[in-house]
Amino acid sequence: MRSTPLARLLAVLASAGIALGAAATPAAAHGADAPDATNYRTTMTSMSPVTPGLEVKVIEAGARLQLTSTLPAKVEVLGYEGEPYLEVRPDGVYENVNSPAVYINANLTGGVEPPANANPTSPPQWRKLSDDRVARWHDRRTHWASFTPPPAVAADPTEPHLISEWTVPLRIELATIEVKGTLAWAPPPSPVLWWALCAVVALILVPLGLVRRRVGVPAMGLILIVGGVSALAYIGARELDAGNNTFGAMVAGIWATELWPAVAGLAAIAAGIFALTRRPAAEFALALAGAGLAMFGGIVNAAVYFRSVAPVPWTDTTARLVVTAAIGIGAGIAGAASLTLRRQRPAAAEKEEASA
Numbered sequence: 247m248r249s250t251p252l253a254r255l256l257a258v259l260a261s262a263g264i265a266l267g268a269a270a271t272p273a274a275a276h277g278a279d280a281p282d283a284t285n286y287r288t289t290m291t292s293m294s295p296v297t298p299g300l301e302v303k304v305i306e307a308g309a310r311l312q313l314t315s316t317l318p319a320k321v322e323v324l325g326y327e328g329e330p331y332l333e334v335r336p337d338g339v340y341e342n343v344n345s346p347a348v349y350i351n352a353n354l355t356g357g358v359e360p361p362a363n364a365n366p367t368s369p370p371q372w373r374k375l376s377d378d379r380v381a382r383w384h385d386r387r388t389h390w391a392s393f394t395p396p397p398a399v400a401a402d403p404t405e406p407h408l409i410s411e412w413t414v415p416l417r418i419e420l421a422t423i424e425v426k427g428t429l430a431w432a433p434p435p436s437p438v439l440w441w442a443l444c445a446v447v448a449l450i451l452v453p454l455g456l457v458r459r460r461v462g463v464p465a466m467g468l469i470l471i472v473g474g475v476s477a478l479a480y481i482g483a484r485e486l487d488a489g490n491n492t493f494g495a496m497v498a499g500i501w502a503t504e505l506w507p508a509v510a511g512l513a514a515i516a517a518g519i520f521a522l523t524r525r526p527a528a529e530f531a532l533a534l535a536g537a538g539l540a541m542f543g544g545i546v547n548a549a550v551y552f553r554s555v556a557p558v559p560w561t562d563t564t565a566r567l568v569v570t571a572a573i574g575i576g577a578g579i580a581g582a583a584s585l586t587l588r589r590q591r592p593a594a595a596e597k598e599e600a601s602a
């Protein structure tokens with residue numbers, strides 16, 4: 247049976263999803279509880295002394311720290327009572343199962359109850375976590391783990407507050423290194439402006455459905471490509487913020503936590519290219535991909551409208567603008583393409599009557 251252009255488009259989208267799955271590896275750097283956005287800003291201010299070959303940074307909007315070492319010596323991260331907690335060695339990352347920090351840091355919001363063997367005075371018992379020389383962990387010293395806000399924040403959440411100045415100690419042989427930073431409350435923005443901007447973008451685009459098909463459909467396709475690229479750019483930025491700076495790690499992170507937003511972005515680009523060729527059923531592809539982009543490529547990331555710190559290495563305003571582009575363009579093109587389809591029905595009916 248001969249395939250239609252629309253069937254070939256859907257086949258391309260399915261292949262893209264399969265390719266993402268094939269390229270993914272189990273070693274995704276994402277934490278399972280990485281926030282979509284937060285009102286707590288974790289900032290690293292210094293590492294003393296500065297040590298060439300050792301890098302520490304804040305990732306996932308402050309949810310975790312990442313330590314990367316290229317040193318020949320092992321680097322220890324010390325736990326809450328000064329006990330060995332993590333080690334980054336030349337052959338990979340290890341955790342001390344006798345450290346209470348292993349269990350306290352099991353998740354973002356408080357961890358699990360340490361077992362009886364978790365005694366900071368016990369000799370370390372090491373368990374290998376990874377062959378990479380990169381350690382990533384939640385640290386209660388650097389983020390706010392409770393659902394109840396600090397007293398100062400509860401008293402006045404509309405004002406910024408410095409919650410704490412934190413220190414995470416490291417050790418290389420007999421030398422101690424201190425990583426220092428701050429934890430602060432950043433008041434959330436008002437979402438009204440951003441939802442209104444989404445509506446404005448969508449309403450500007452819907453009238454494209456009234457333009458002649460040979461002009462309107464390619465224009466819709468080109469604009470939808472921009473929306474798809476916006477969604478993929480946001481996904482890529484989240485991966486960079488999670489510490490994934492290689493292609494394989496980014497694909498693994500996307501597969502683990504952002505598969506549907508990625509498919510929505512790819513579908514928007516594919517439908518846009520399909521529409522540029524003025525193929526039959528292009529309007530249907532645009533309407534479907536536009537709706538998917540608005541929902542799965544944009545609205546799923548709308549937490550940045552309600553919270554102040556976005557999980558991307560951009561300014562928070564830039565993050566909101568990119569999400570707005572995905573939502574507004576997706577909804578607008580879905581509406582415009584649907585309007586074109588609606589206009590075509592009477593014309594098709596008239597043509598059928600004339601030929602009868």
